[in-house]
Amino acid sequence: MVLAKTIYDVDGRILLNSGSLLKEKYRARLIEMDITEIYIEDSISQGIEVKSVVDQKLKMAGRSLAKKTFGSIKAKKDIPFNEVQDLVSELIDQVCFNTEDLMRFDDLRVNRDALYGHSFNVALISVVIGRFLGYDELELMKLGTGAFLHDIGKALLPDDIAGKNPLNESGKTFTAHTKLGYDLLSDIYEVSPLSKYIVLSHHERPDGLGYPNAINGVKLHQFAKIVSAANVFDILTNSTGVAKMPIYQAVEYLIAMSGTLFDKLVVDTFIRHLALFPNGSQVKLSSGEKGVVSGQNKNAPTRPIVKILSNSSARLENLMSNLSLVIVG
Numbered sequence: 001m002v003l004a005k006t007i008y009d010v011d012g013r014i015l016l017n018s019g020s021l022l023k024e025k026y027r028a029r030l031i032e033m034d035i036t037e038i039y040i041e042d043s044i045s046q047g048i049e050v051k052s053v054v055d056q057k058l059k060m061a062g063r064s065l066a067k068k069t070f071g072s073i074k075a076k077k078d079i080p081f082n083e084v085q086d087l088v089s090e091l092i093d094q095v096c097f098n099t100e101d102l103m104r105f106d107d108l109r110v111n112r113d114a115l116y117g118h119s120f121n122v123a124l125i126s127v128v129i130g131r132f133l134g135y136d137e138l139e140l141m142k143l144g145t146g147a148f149l150h151d152i153g154k155a156l157l158p159d160d161i162a163g164k165n166p167l168n169e170s171g172k173t174f175t176a177h178t179k180l181g182y183d184l185l186s187d188i189y190e191v192s193p194l195s196k197y198i199v200l201s202h203h204e205r206p207d208g209l210g211y212p213n214a215i216n217g218v219k220l221h222q223f224a225k226i227v228s229a230a231n232v233f234d235i236l237t238n239s240t241g242v243a244k245m246p247i248y249q250a251v252e253y254l255i256a257m258s259g260t261l262f263d264k265l266v267v268d269t270f271i272r273h274l275a276l277f278p279n280g281s282q283v284k285l286s287s288g289e290k291g292v293v294s295g296q297n298k299n300a301p302t303r304p305i306v307k308i309l310s311n312s313s314a315r316l317e318n319l320m321s322n323l324s325l326v327i328v329g
């Protein structure tokens with residue numbers, strides 16, 4: 001197999017260049033490093049372009065900066081806030097430059113990292129949702145900054161407590177990370193009050209049962225609601241996280257909990273723009289045929305356009321035109 005996209009390690013170093021031949025020994029090593037999904041070139045995927053929401057370099061820079069930020073706090077040094085601003089600004093540029101209506105799920109994350117990658121993932125998902133909700137660049141800056149920094153209070157918790165499952169954890173020490181993060185930022189005048197508010201309020205819930213202030217949903221700012229949903233979505237689906245849930249289950253969870261844990265408009269907006277079967281995914285249809293997703297239908301994420309290869313000839317099947325066909329795997 002020939003690699004279609006360059007593979008990077010968690011520090012942004014190139015492991016294998018696109019165009020490389022994927023040998024068996026590389027394969028074993030990649031699995032060992034928890035890199036279980038790659039892009040390959042083959043006849044069936046020819047002509048199918050896999051676009052990224054943001055480039056790999058930015059994802060890796062985001063992960064490194066999160067690590068640096070947490071490290072600075074632990075070492076009682078200044079938070080590298082200018083670098084955070086530059087990163088979020090670049091993130092917004094790349095998200096807004098992308099004109100696609102549907103975002104690929106695997107694009108919305110840096111895999112293989114539960115804490116530092118998570119900070120970047122939550123910023124990316126939040127900015128994507130914010131963009132589709134129509135916020136302007138200045139507002140997206142406040143949203144993205146608060147989202148990127150949302151868990152910095154964890155840098156002040158003992159490691160064993162910081163690493164606890166945020167979906168079940170209600171202990172006083174753990175939940176204090178919201179207020180601790182807020183206090184860390186309180187003296188930095190360059191950080192907007194709204195970004196600080198996000199750090200404080202990302203575990204609040206529309207039903208008023210969140211923490212630390214149990215703010216009622218009507219009074220809770222939309223940005224806290226966005227970051228809350230982005231946070232849980234990444235925790236649920238992160239390959240190194242506690243849940244490791246398949247995406248459709250995470251989507252079902254967001255829908256089931258919208259109105260109580262999550263804001264309905266936020267969840268609807270996110271899901272409407274999520275490509276459940278991104279271009280390049282291999283799928284199996286109810287007809288028994290196998291194919292590769294080659295295009296998307298707006299507002300119908302479960303019904304993409306599939307390129308089917310049978311008897312060495314390829315044909316395109318638009319699942320919106322043929323409603324009797326569904327993806328079964």
Ligand SMILES: [Fe+2]
Binds near residue numbers: 166
């Ligand atoms: Fe948190």
